[in-house]
Amino acid sequence: MGKGRWAAVGCATLFALPFCAAGIATIFSVPRSHGHDLAVRIAAGSVFLIAGLAIILGAIVVSRATASSFQLRQRYPDQPWMWRDDWAANAINDRGAFGLATFWIFTIIWNLISFPLIFAMPWREVRDQPTVVFVFLFPVIGVLLFIGVLYKSGQRMKFGGSVCHVDRIPIVPGLSRFTARSRRACATGRRTVSTCA
Numbered sequence: 609m610g611k612g613r614w615a616a617v618g619c620a621t622l623f624a625l626p627f628c629a630a631g632i633a634t635i636f637s638v639p640r641s642h643g644h645d646l647a648v649r650i651a652a653g654s655v656f657l658i659a660g661l662a663i664i665l666g667a668i669v670v671s672r673a674t675a676s677s678f679q680l681r682q683r684y685p686d687q688p689w690m691w692r693d694d695w696a697a698n699a700i701n702d703r704g705a706f707g708l709a710t711f712w713i714f715t716i717i718w719n720l721i722s723f724p725l726i727f728a729m730p731w732r733e734v735r736d737q738p739t740v741v742f743v744f745l746f747p748v749i750g751v752l753l754f755i756g757v758l759y760k761s762g763q764r765m766k767f768g769g770s771v772c773h774v775d776r777i778p779i780v781p782g783l784s785r786f787t788a789r790s791r792r793a794c795a796t797g798r799r800t801v802s803t804c805a
Contacts, residue, residue, distance in 0.1 A: 620667030624660040631657030651724035655717060662713065689777045700772040708760055715753040722746035 634653030677691060684690035694701040725743050 614671075617664075617667045617671050621664050624663035624667075627656045627660030627663065629660075631655070631660060648724045651720050655720050658717065658720070695777060698774050698777050700774065702770045704764065704769055708757075708764055711757050711760060715750070715757045718753055719747075719750040722750045 631653045634649050634656065637649060637653075680691045689695045726747055
């Protein structure tokens, strides 16, 4: 599994290197640019560089998770509830942090691409070609995405992740009890307890 893991990381790195090289080359060509061309080059170079680094980092993270899961599956082939650390600890953690991180990455890349369009837009041609204004929608969407990701991040920081605690693993119908709560108690101090029927 170790050789296969590093082979996968190596393949992902080889795939990502052209993106990184294109991004670095574009950024280093900035001194020869000016005006809106400067903004476009910086944005384009940043997008390619971030995309390449994200591919490499993603491959490393996924390979680690896959290797750990493979080891657990080999160790407990007939106990699937032991294949995840939280399940083994009689708990079920939410996956909101991963979704929020993906939301942040998408928002950053979107804004890096869309905001330079404001400087690259041929404003002088708007009278002759009014449809050019529609390009302005992309930065507006970027602002909305940024507001949304900040709101989601604030909610995550305020309430934390939800955890469902189970009194026994594996779950036994009619006997297992669940306690669902967030890291920060709600104003009423209540928590939900249910029994698996």
